[in-house]
Amino acid sequence: FRAAMPNRLMLAITTGALALSVNAAPLTRDNGAPVGNNQNSQTAGPNGPTLLQDVQLIQKLQRFDRERIPERVVHARGTGAHGEFTATEDISDLTLAKVFEKGSTTPVFVRFSTVVHGLHSPETLRDPRGFATKFYTADGNWDLVGNNFPTFFIRDAIKFPDMVHSFKPDPRSNLDDDSRRFDFLSHHPESTRTLTLLYSNQGTPASYRMMDGNGVHAYKLVNDEGQVHYVKFRWKTLQGLKNLDPKENEAMQGKDYSHLSRDLITSIEKGDYPKWDLMIQVLKPEDLAKFDFDPLDATKIWPDVPERKIGQMVLNKNPQNIFQETEQVAMAPANLVPGIEPSEDRLLQGRLFAYADTQLHRVGTNGLSLPINRPKVDVNNGNQDGAMNFGQTTSGVNYQPSRRENREETPRAVYSKLELSGTTQQAPIQRQQNFKQAGELYRSFTAKEKTDLVNTLGGELAHTDDEAKHIMLSFFYKADAEYGERLTKVAKADLKRVQALAADLED
Numbered sequence: 001f002r003a004a005m006p007n008r009l010m011l012a013i014t015t016g017a018l019a020l021s022v023n024a025a026p027l028t029r030d031n032g033a034p035v036g037n038n039q040n041s042q043t044a045g046p047n048g049p050t051l052l053q054d055v056q057l058i059q060k061l062q063r064f065d066r067e068r069i070p071e072r073v074v075h076a077r078g079t080g081a082h083g084e085f086t087a088t089e090d091i092s093d094l095t096l097a098k099v100f101e102k103g104s105t106t107p108v109f110v111r112f113s114t115v116v117h118g119l120h121s122p123e124t125l126r127d128p129r130g131f132a133t134k135f136y137t138a139d140g141n142w143d144l145v146g147n148n149f150p151t152f153f154i155r156d157a158i159k160f161p162d163m164v165h166s167f168k169p170d171p172r173s174n175l176d177d178d179s180r181r182f183d184f185l186s187h188h189p190e191s192t193r194t195l196t197l198l199y200s201n202q203g204t205p206a207s208y209r210m211m212d213g214n215g216v217h218a219y220k221l222v223n224d225e226g227q228v229h230y231v232k233f234r235w236k237t238l239q240g241l242k243n244l245d246p247k248e249n250e251a252m253q254g255k256d257y258s259h260l261s262r263d264l265i266t267s268i269e270k271g272d273y274p275k276w277d278l279m280i281q282v283l284k285p286e287d288l289a290k291f292d293f294d295p296l297d298a299t300k301i302w303p304d305v306p307e308r309k310i311g312q313m314v315l316n317k318n319p320q321n322i323f324q325e326t327e328q329v330a331m332a333p334a335n336l337v338p339g340i341e342p343s344e345d346r347l348l349q350g351r352l353f354a355y356a357d358t359q360l361h362r363v364g365t366n367g368l369s370l371p372i373n374r375p376k377v378d379v380n381n382g383n384q385d386g387a388m389n390f391g392q393t394t395s396g397v398n399y400q401p402s403r404r405e406n407r408e409e410t411p412r413a414v415y416s417k418l419e420l421s422g423t424t425q426q427a428p429i430q431r432q433q434n435f436k437q438a439g440e441l442y443r444s445f446t447a448k449e450k451t452d453l454v455n456t457l458g459g460e461l462a463h464t465d466d467e468a469k470h471i472m473l474s475f476f477y478k479a480d481a482e483y484g485e486r487l488t489k490v491a492k493a494d495l496k497r498v499q500a501l502a503a504d505l506e507d
């Protein structure tokens with residue numbers, strides 16, 4: 001049989017290359033050179049060791065060894081989709097941002113995520129959910145990096161690393177332990193509202209499509225006269241809201257812990273494209289003083305401030321490569337465009353630094369040049385070099401200003417002005433009102449939602465250290481007496497002690 005076979009076919013069988021013959025494109029190494037044999041390492045004879053000179057083997061292993069980049073320190077598990085935003089209203093009285101010019105459409109990439117656990121953790125875990133949108137606008141990229149909850153646990157960026165450490169597993173055992181977060185948050189009564197959301201069924205959404213997104217912070221919209229308005233953004237789902245109750249969530253966990261990614265990907269594949277309306281609430285700067293809480297505090301919503309629709313987003317294309325798009329996308333609250341500016345919210349101010357900083361480490365110095373992050377407009381400045389630089393330098397003028405070739409500044413991109421007075425300080429905000437909105441939220445739930453919340457949260461509090469447990473319960477009692485009493489019962493705590501602690505709390 002061997003003797004009768006043509007030499008080339010014989011070679012294909014012995015090297016194992018036969019299966020590849022259907023693919024006409026040659027297999028190459030990274031230098032573009034064709035590969036002779038990808039099935040067997042080069043060895044010293046039939047019984048000898050593998051040779052270091054087998055460049056194909058060495059390169060393949062080297063590249064494989066380096067496939068991972070650091071995962072996000074939070075929001076590691078995510079799923080993304082491409083789409084389009086259409087501005088539907090004229091809000092030129094509020095902002096000069098091109099993304100909001102009525103009738104214009106802007107490409108977007110959205111990444112949804114869980115928060116606390118790692119890249120391959122179950123999507124059934126109780127968590128806030130990230131809802132981050134990159135708008136590739138005609139004025140550069142704007143990222144609205146939000147969550148499904150409209151409020152946050154803390155109000156000052158200096159507490160964020162502590163908060164995240166307390167939510168992550170114990171560093172000694174890598175085991176989850178909710179009592180760690182209650183130990184920390186018992187020092188932070190401002191977390192009462194967002195904790196109520198977290199342990200409600202909103203902490204376990206049924207689908208990323210059936211979830212709102214919230215900018216959480218106030219941002220500033222600036223018009224062409226330099227006038228400032230404070231706004232909150234919300235993506236309102238047009239699919240209807242849907243969450244899993246504890247039983248449904250437990251059943252899902254046993255069946256499919258990637259249900260959120262799967263639902264989004266398969267809907268888009270089927271042509272069932274999810275849509276959201278973009279809503280804003282607007283306040284004039286002079287309105288900020290009129291509230292009995294600080295409206296720039298990220299632990300608060302703005303009740304009774306009317307909401308209006310300004311646009312709509314549709315997600316209509318799945319990524320072609322999860323790593324290159326969903327993983328390497330670098331969303332940052334500091335990616336702002338003329339007409340949209342940060343407010344003085346102390347949490348947002350810290351975020352302006354933290355995302356770009358972590359991305360220099362996670363994606364690299366030139367990460368913003370990657371296709372998923374690159375703006376759809378020209379980037380034109382003197383920033384240069386650095387690891388993995390792959391841009392084309394076409395000008396020798398890498399400074400500004402210059403008489404040879406100037407890069408003009410854009411007057412409409414100048415920041416708005418803010419009047420300031422007083423001294424520097426390190427002090428809490430003045431109008432805290434830590435409990436009122438948490439009580440209103442509890443009372444807005446249906447009877448079943450209240451019972452699910454009380455059982456879930458009370459059940460976790462039951463395992464918390466005695467003192468932290470009673471302090472936490474006093475927060476919930478202060479928000480709403482019935483809420484606090486029911487939780488105290490489930491957590492097997494002392495109601496009189498809870499009431500005494502609550503009596504000492506300032507609203």
Ligand code: HEM
Pocket residue numbers: 071072073074075078111112113129130131132145146147152156157158160214215216217298329330331347348350351354355358359362
């Ligand atoms: C991701 C820090 C508060 C929403 C991240 C990342 C960091 C971070 C370091 C990883 C970014 C990356 O590797 O690309 C912080 C700090 C905060 C804060 C320091 C407070 C001071 C918030 C708040 C929200 C939020 C209030 C919601 C409004 C998100 C989302 C992501 C994220 C959605 C994932 C973005 C993506 O999908 O790529 N955060 N965060 N974070 N954060 Fe925050």
